[in-house]
Amino acid sequence: MEISVNLAGRRVLVVGHAGRARHTIARCVASGARVYLADDGEPGDARAVSSVVRVIVPSNRLEWKTLVSSVDLVVSVGVDSSTTDALERATREARIWLTTEPPSPTLPIGRVTLxxxxxxxxxLLTVAALAALREADVVFFDRLGxxxxxxxxxxxxxxVNVGKTPGHHAVNQTEIQERLVEAALAGKTVVRLKGGDPFVFGRGGEEVIACSRAGVPVTVVSGVTSAIxxxxxxxxxxxxxxxxRLFTVVSGHVPLSENELLHLAGLGGTIVVLMGVGTLPHLTAGLMRAGMSASMPVAIVEKGFSTGQRTTRADLDEIAPLASRLGVRSPAVVVIGEVVRLSEQLDVTAATFLQDAAAELTTD
Structure with missing residues (x-):
């Protein structure tokens, strides 16, 4: 629901089945409204119903007018034609704003969106990402998102926090996939929120396969990757x-083989390493063994897009010991290549971002 008025403290009457109106109810509650639900069916969603006051569905024109006159806004969600006619007449006579919302899905099988x-x-969230989150019944999220x-x-x-930290997986990948499938099979609209992009070292492919094998509809909303x-x-x-004129994105989660290091050093261009702080000494020494110049510039950007963002720069042969002395920690992105020298000229981008981030944290 696109709310263009301030609902804080307002009385909102939602007319419709609790389950089909669950997203409408949730948005109104989140906006600070006092929500009343007119639903003569069985409770369809305990989570939604617990946040509202249930009222008796009127049986005649006078009762409808009396009910709508006691609120500031009426929202109709998936009601039949006779109820629609009664609502339109009552709100018109009482001069109360009436709006109509599409019902939330109540299919036997829900869906998963990565x-x-x-x-x-x-x-940096996309419009599609916000739309998916808005319709979610359950969100499984990571620490880096x-x-x-x-x-x-x-x-x-x-x-639901299923985040992983280096060396510690609170919920392993198999269990995450099982939870996604279980929630969707229960008819819920599920969002799996990941940092970066689901298909860039995010194990999104594994989750898509798990959902597909279970017969669960699954879609993917691409995200801005930290590699760029x-x-x-x-x-x-x-x-x-x-x-x-080229860049290569590498996972530093495990050390690269000598063959991989040889090919990586021979590609040229820019090398971007994600999850590479722990294997940095192996990577830098291996690239030099493979022929890369010891004077190749390297930058490590810690905690990107936060007020704690820090960049450490050095040549290839010096970056690992310097990072150790400075206590460089994950999350961090390692950049190897001549483009690192440009950062001294273009660092205004970072300064501007950090000012904006600080302002946003203050206002939040």
Whole structure:
């Protein structure tokens, strides 16, 4: 529901089955409204009903007029034609605003949407991501996604933290997939919110396969990948005319083989390493063994798109010991290539972002 008025403290009457009106109810509650539900059926969604006051559905014209006269707004959700006629007549006579909402899905099988949340800044969520969150009954989220305003973006949804930290998986991948499928088979609209993009080292492919095998409809909303955005926030373009015409994104979760290091060093261009702090000494030494110049510039951008963002720069042969001395920690993005030298000229991008981020944190 696109709410263009301030509903805080307003009395809102929702007319329709609780289950089919669950998203409408959740949005009104999240907006600070006092919500009343006129539903003569069985409770369809305990989560939604617990947030509202149930009222008796009127049986005649006078009762309808009396009921709608006691509220500020009436929202009709999937009601039949006779109820629609009664609502239109009563709100017209009482001069109360009436709006109509489409019902939320109540299919035997729900659906799963994998949503890329970007590098952590809520301003980088896509329109499609916000739309998916808005309709969610349950959100399974990671620690690296934008979560500070999740309750606002997914009002009324159950929020489940399945985040992983280096060396510790609170919920393993198999269990995450099982939970996604279980929730969808129960008829829920499920969002799997990930940091970055689901298909860039996000194990999104595994989750799509798990849902497909279980017969659960699944879609993917691409996100802004930290492989490009985080270097950009530090003033480092991954490509630049006459400097780098290609970039390679590498997972640093496990050490690369000698063969992989040889090919990586021979590609040229820019190398972007995600999850590479722990294997940085192996990577830098291996690239030099494979022929890369020891003076190749390297940057490590920690906590991109946060007020704690920090960039550490050094040559290839010096970056690992320097990072150790400075206590560089994940999450961080490692950038190797001549484009790193440009950051000294383009760092205004990072400064501007950090000012905006600080302002947003203050206003939130």
């Amino acid at each position: 949503v890329g949340g970007g590098p952590g800044d809520g301003q 934008p979560v500070a305003r999740l309750a606002e973006w997914a009002p009324g949804a159950e929020l 955005a985080v270097p950009g926030a530090a003033g480092i373009p991954v490509t630049h005319r006459e400097i780098s």
